[in-house]
Amino acid sequence: MIIDKTKFFIPEKFTPLYYTPIYEHLECKHKLRYNQLNALLFNEQFIFFESTTCQTVANAILKKPELEWSHDDVKTFQSEEETHWKWFHALNVNAESTFYKESPFHFIEVSPKQLKTWNALTRRIDYFPLFLWIIYMQEERALYYANTMIQDSQDLEPNYVSVQKKHLDDEESHSDIISKLLEILWYKKNKLIRTVNAKLFSWIILEFFLLPKRSGMKIIDQWLAEFTELKYLRSDILCHFKKLSANMDFVASLYGKDVIPNTWDRFCQLPEFKPFLNKLTEHDYELSKVSYSS
Ligand SMILES: [Fe+2]
Numbered sequence: 001m002i003i004d005k006t007k008f009f010i011p012e013k014f015t016p017l018y019y020t021p022i023y024e025h026l027e028c029k030h031k032l033r034y035n036q037l038n039a040l041l042f043n044e045q046f047i048f049f050e051s052t053t054c055q056t057v058a059n060a061i062l063k064k065p066e067l068e069w070s071h072d073d074v075k076t077f078q079s080e081e082e083t084h085w086k087w088f089h090a091l092n093v094n095a096e097s098t099f100y101k102e103s104p105f106h107f108i109e110v111s112p113k114q115l116k117t118w119n120a121l122t123r124r125i126d127y128f129p130l131f132l133w134i135i136y137m138q139e140e141r142a143l144y145y146a147n148t149m150i151q152d153s154q155d156l157e158p159n160y161v162s163v164q165k166k167h168l169d170d171e172e173s174h175s176d177i178i179s180k181l182l183e184i185l186w187y188k189k190n191k192l193i194r195t196v197n198a199k200l201f202s203w204i205i206l207e208f209f210l211l212p213k214r215s216g217m218k219i220i221d222q223w224l225a226e227f228t229e230l231k232y233l234r235s236d237i238l239c240h241f242k243k244l245s246a247n248m249d250f251v252a253s254l255y256g257k258d259v260i261p262n263t264w265d266r267f268c269q270l271p272e273f274k275p276f277l278n279k280l281t282e283h284d285y286e287l288s289k290v291s292y293s294s
């Protein structure tokens with residue numbers, strides 16, 4: 001696989017800096033490299049979910065005899081996700097081999113302790129069914145990303161588009177099986193479990209999967225190391241990144257009704273998710289809690 005580095009790897013609207021006033025003043029070469037670095041993280045996120053969360057949740061479900069009706073579908077889901085993360089990893093290795101000599105994660109930083117905690121929670125799917133929602137939402141996002149990249153394929157690197165096409169073919173069935181599992185593991189739970197899980201869901205998404213913080217700033221630092229003439233922009237970028245939770249175009253690009261329409265419909269019917277939807281739409285996410293390294 002030879003990656004064409006003269007092309008954007010993902011649509012510009014999938015990258016955070018695009019939503020700041022800084023972006024339009026950048027030269028093409030700066031935008032191109034920023035895009036390509038973001039695409040590596042974009043793939044790492046798929047790898048993270050599909051090689052950890054999806055696998056652990058699937059294993060937990062396969063241990064439940066009462067969910068035996070789902071086991072064939074869950075095994076298919078599990079083996080497809082195991083195949084997918086390797087496609088994304090192969091793209092990253094071919095694009096930037098030096099970053100991925102030891103681990104599939106270069107920009108995502110997960111310590112062994114954090115990973116152990118994450119896996120311990122995802123394994124206990126009876127107590128923490130929020131992870132089914134996280135998977136359900138990620139499945140929808142994956143479909144949106146794949147469809148958008150296919151639509152924009154003329155402007156994008158062809159290997160990146162072709163992996164997304166392959167991904168789309170498999171992913172379409174995944175939401176159905178997760179949806180059936182939610183019927184048992186969410187809708188039949190009591191109010192307390194659902195409320196606590198919805199709060200934890202909201203915290204995880206807002207803390208780790210909304211603003212460009214840890215991994216987003218690692219990308220900026222890599223990019224600025226490659227274009228030292230832009231180093232003076234770092235503090236401005238930090239400033240703009242902190243404000244992105246109030247930028248409705250940016251928030252919608254990640255969790256808008258166009259991106260996750262089914263998740264939105266379902267959350268609107270579930271009172272326990274009202275605070276999460278409010279935080280997304282009323283941008284009342286507490287900025288004081290945002291921590292950035294400088
Ligand atoms: Fe997948």
Ligand SMILES: [Fe+2]
Binds near residue numbers: 081
């Ligand atoms: Fe999937």
